[in-house]
Amino acid sequence: xxxxxxxxxxxxxxxxxxxxxxxxxxxxxxxxxxxxxxxxxxxxxxxxxxxxxxxxxxxxxxxxxxxxxxxxxxxxxxxxxxxxxxxxxxxxxxxxxxxxxxxxxxxxxxxxxxxxxxxxxxxxxxxxxxxxxxxxxxxxxxxxxxxxxxxxxxxxxxxxxxxxxxxxxxxxxxxxxxxxxxxxxxxxxxxxxxxxxxxxxxxxxxxxxxxxxxxxxxxxxxxxxxxxxxxxxxxxxxxxxxxxxxxxxxxxxxxxxxxxxxxxxxxxxxxxxxxxxxxxxxxxxxxxxxxxxxxxxxxxxxxxxxxxxxxxxx
Amino acid sequence: xxxxxxxxxxxxxxxxxxxxxxxxxxxxxxxxxxxxxxxxxxxxxxxxxxxxxxxxxxxxxxxxxxxxxxxxxxxxxxxxxxxxxxxxxxxxxxxxxxxxxxxxxxxxxxxxxxxxxxxxxxxxxxxxxxxxxxxxxxxxxxxxxxxxxxxxxxxxxxxxxxxxxxxxxxxxxxxxxxxxxxxxxxxxxxxxxxxxxxxxxxxxxxxxxxxxxxxxxxxxxxxxxxxxxxxxxxxxxxxxxxxxxxxxxxxxxxxxxxxxxxxxxxxxxxxxxxxxxxxxxxxxxxxxxxxxxxxxxxxxxxxxxxxxxxxxxx
Numbered sequence: 001x002x003x004x005x006x007x008x009x010x011x012x013x014x015x016x017x018x019x020x021x022x023x024x025x026x027x028x029x030x031x032x033x034x035x036x037x038x039x040x041x042x043x044x045x046x047x048x049x050x051x052x053x054x055x056x057x058x059x060x061x062x063x064x065x066x067x068x069x070x071x072x073x074x075x076x077x078x079x080x081x082x083x084x085x086x087x088x089x090x091x092x093x094x095x096x097x098x099x100x101x102x103x104x105x106x107x108x109x110x111x112x113x114x115x116x117x118x119x120x121x122x123x124x125x126x127x128x129x130x131x132x133x134x135x136x137x138x139x140x141x142x143x144x145x146x147x148x149x150x151x152x153x154x155x156x157x158x159x160x161x162x163x164x165x166x167x168x169x170x171x172x173x174x175x176x177x178x179x180x181x182x183x184x185x186x187x188x189x190x191x192x193x194x195x196x197x198x199x200x201x202x203x204x205x206x207x208x209x210x211x212x213x214x215x216x217x218x219x220x221x222x223x224x225x226x227x228x229x230x231x232x233x234x235x236x237x238x239x240x241x242x243x244x245x246x247x248x249x250x251x252x253x254x255x256x257x258x259x260x261x262x263x264x265x266x267x268x269x270x271x272x273x274x275x276x277x278x279x280x281x282x283x284x285x286x287x288x289x290x291x292x293x294x295x296x297x298x299x300x301x302x303x304x305x306x307x308x309x310x311x312x313x314x
Numbered sequence: 315x316x317x318x319x320x321x322x323x324x325x326x327x328x329x330x331x332x333x334x335x336x337x338x339x340x341x342x343x344x345x346x347x348x349x350x351x352x353x354x355x356x357x358x359x360x361x362x363x364x365x366x367x368x369x370x371x372x373x374x375x376x377x378x379x380x381x382x383x384x385x386x387x388x389x390x391x392x393x394x395x396x397x398x399x400x401x402x403x404x405x406x407x408x409x410x411x412x413x414x415x416x417x418x419x420x421x422x423x424x425x426x427x428x429x430x431x432x433x434x435x436x437x438x439x440x441x442x443x444x445x446x447x448x449x450x451x452x453x454x455x456x457x458x459x460x461x462x463x464x465x466x467x468x469x470x471x472x473x474x475x476x477x478x479x480x481x482x483x484x485x486x487x488x489x490x491x492x493x494x495x496x497x498x499x500x501x502x503x504x505x506x507x508x509x510x511x512x513x514x515x516x517x518x519x520x521x522x523x524x525x526x527x528x529x530x531x532x533x534x535x536x537x538x539x540x541x542x543x544x545x546x547x548x549x550x551x552x553x554x555x556x557x558x559x560x561x562x563x564x565x566x567x568x569x570x571x572x573x574x575x576x577x578x579x580x581x582x583x584x585x586x587x588x589x590x591x592x593x594x595x596x597x598x599x600x601x602x603x604x605x606x607x608x609x610x611x612x613x614x615x616x617x618x619x620x621x622x623x624x625x626x627x628x
Contacts, residue, residue: 073603082603131469145567147468152461154569155445158604165563168483169556176599180559242483245494249479253459253567255468285490289387289396290472 002058003313004049004066004104007112007305010034010086013041014302015048017056018310022123024303026056038081038092046101065106065313066098069115069305076157079109108312114151114160115308116298117144120260122311124300129257133250134298135162137191137243138263140175141183147254163187165249167242182249185242188218188264195221198235205231218264222271240272244279251284251293262298273297316372317627318363318380318418321426321619322355324348324400328616329362331370332624336437338617340370352395352406360415379420379627380412383429383619390471393423422626428465428474429622430612431458434574436625438614443571447564448612449476451505451557452577454489455497461568477501479563481556496563499556502532502578509535512549519545532578536585554586558593565598565607576612587611 005024007014013032016024030048032041045068053060072084079095095107110118117134126132130149136142143162145152153159163183164176171180172190184190195216199208207224208231214220221239224232247259259280265272277295284293300307319338321328327346330338344362346355359382367374386398393409409421424432431448440446444463450456457476459466467473477497478490485494486504498504509530513522521538522545528534535553538546561573573594579586591609598607614621 073600129469131473143567147461147466148464150462152466152568154461154567155443155571155607156569156604158600159445159567159569161566161569161599164566164599165479166559167480169481169559178597245480245483249563250567252475252478253457253468253473253564254466255470255473255475257469283492285475285478286387286472290470293469 001064002062003064003310004052005306005308005310006045006048006066006068007115007309008032008045008068008070008087010071013045013048014306015045015052016303016306016310017052017058018307020314022119022307022311024306026052027306028052028055032087034087036088038087038089039097041087042092042094042097043101046098049102060102060104063104065108066102066104067115067309067312068094068098068107068109069112069309070094070109071112074109074111074157076108076110076153079107081109106313110151110153110309110312111144111157111160112305113142113144114153115144115312116262116304117146117260117308118151118311119300119304119308120262120298121146123307124304125260125296125298126258131254131256132258132260133162133254133256134260134262135247135250136263137186137261137265138188140189141187141246143250145254162246162250165246167246182246186239186246191218191221191239191265192216194235194239198231202231205229207232207235222268237275240275241279244276244283247276247280247295248283251280255284255290256293257291259293259295260298261295262304266297269297315378316376317378317624318366319620319622319624320359320362320380320382321429321623322346322359322382322384322401324385327359327362328620329359329366330617330620330624331366331372332621334628336433336621336625338620340366341620342366342369346401348401350402352401352403353411355401356406356408356411357415360412363416374416374418377418379422380416380418381429381623381626382408382412382421382423383426383623384408384423385426388423388425388471390422390424390467393421395423420627424465424467424623424626425458425471425474426619427456427458428467429458429626430576430618431460431574431622432465432625433614433618433622434576434612435460437621438618439574439610439612440572445568445570446572446574447476447568447570448574448576449561449564450577451500451575451579452502454503455501455560457564459568476560476564479560481560496560500553500560505532505535505553505579506530508549508553512545516545519543521546521549536582551589554589555593558590558597561590561594561609562597565594569598569604570607571605573607573609574612575609576618580611583611
């Protein structure tokens with residue numbers, strides 16, 4: 001069976017023909033032009049789908065559904081993108097427009113973090129689990145939650161905003177404007193801020209020297225730590241304790257089989273994952289009576305969005 | 315249709331014959347003897363059920379199921395009470411034992427907070443909602459969650475421990491031994507501690523005088539505030555901010571239609587509920603694009619446990 005999966009990002013729109021086993025047979029990417037009107041972007045996506053079908057030799061009658069993952073606030077049940085930070089989507093009836101443009105009636109839309117969580121749960125790092133929480137540590141902190149085999153979205157799909165749970169009342173300012181949220185401590189952006197502060201405090205450290213010559217990015221602390229810099233090691237340790245605290249909150253609510261870590265920070269592999277795993281297993285509520293919760297890195301990487309979008313239609 | 319609902323507490327065991335509309339026709343209570351062996355307690359419950367059937371004139375062939383709500387860690391799918399703080403339940407196969415003793419095969423068991431949430435959602439303060447979070451502010455902070463019409467329990471029913479989400483890293487010690495949890499700030503016990511501290515700081519306050527003469531309980535601050543004591547007003551205000559912060563975390567994850575407040579503190583009515591409602595509506599993520607989340611007091615009170623337990627079988 002053939003499905004189309006579309007992953008809308010601020011820079012590019014990725015599309016693929018995906019089968020029921022989560023395998024992408026054909027893949028294509030077009031540039032996303034965020035200044036365009038919403039309908040123009042939808043038209044670009046429809047063209048991308050045309051190109052995918054042509055290249056794969058799949059006819060539109062053989063497509064069982066189109067799934068679309070989009071950043072921002074999506075109302076899944078009605079296929080409406082209410083709002084997207086970097087794109088001109090404002091109550092855009094995405095599913096309806098796409099069905100009209102392509103003649104394919106089964107169109108599902110959801111938030112991109114939800115799609116990634118769905119893909120990783122069905123075909124990636126969480127395969128076989130019925131309960132998973134995926135936490136993406138990037139510019140912000142995104143969460144996608146599968147509870148008892150189903151995507152958890154809340155009323156009008158407004159939930160699953162796990163980046164905005166409280167970690168520290170009155171603490172650091174979050175991207176959303178409020179204070180003390182998980183995201184304000186655990187995003188890659190937050191890590192970079194923590195690295196900057198540590199460098200100011202310890203200008204003699206290797207990390208500070210590296211920051212001075214190359215600037216700070218999400219890898220700075222990890223690179224310095226690999227070279228034995230103690231300030232970097234301590235900065236990472238504290239950062240991972242913040243991440244761990246947020247994971248434990250989510251684990252106490254969902255008690256998933258697996259917590260999946262995605263985003264740039266997860267590329268550091270076991271240097272990040274192992275301490276998080278041990279923190280969660282040590283601090284989750286009721287762990288003495290219950291099976292251990294595993295913490296793993298996402299495995300599907302850039303394909304998760306396409307596969308998960310397609311899986312909305314499964 | 316007739317169901318039996320059983321609500322096990324540390325002091326008493328309540329039972330009722332409940333119909334599919336959540337109406338209790340016959341109700342009975344027996345003393346719970348927590349020092350007894352688990353099987354002896356189950357036998358007491360079976361006797362209670364016998365008495366209920368006799369008094370109501372319902373034969374056991376007319377009972378569609380027995381539902382049991384129990385404090386502690388319950389594995390719903392297998393009807394096993396793994397652990398209960400004040401009772402001698404240790405991996406007690408409650409459903410199996412009860413089915414053997416009563417001859418009624420359909421026996422369901424769940425945590426008592428889950429039962430209360432189910433009852434309030436189906437027949438009480440959350441009636442008509444598909445997504446609700448019930449937060450019980452008592453000795454501890456219990457949470458029961460209905461997501462998309464279904465009780466959320468997590469892997470092996472180990473989740474829904476919303477009292478143990480992080481509020482303040484490294485903060486006050488929680489009943490579970492860890493620090494900074496919601497429960498450590500928002501339970502009635504935590505309120506009493508906060509009242510004690512305020513009284514020490516302000517021995518001249520009316521609240522301190524009341525505490526000195528009558529001791530401190532969950533009502534002390536509210537009674538003093540009603541009489542115009544400013545220290546009490548500020549103590550309550552700060553306490554409700556803690557409660558609100560935890561509710562917002564849960565709201566950002568579940569975006570429920572309704573948050574239901576139960577437990578002793580909720581008896582204060584709008585003095586507690588109105589500030590919490592306004593805090594949640596002001597601080598929840600994405601509220602500008604989404605319907606308002608209501609915060610209400612539980613309405614079924616002591617019957618919620620019986621009704622919700624019965625509803626496990628609906």
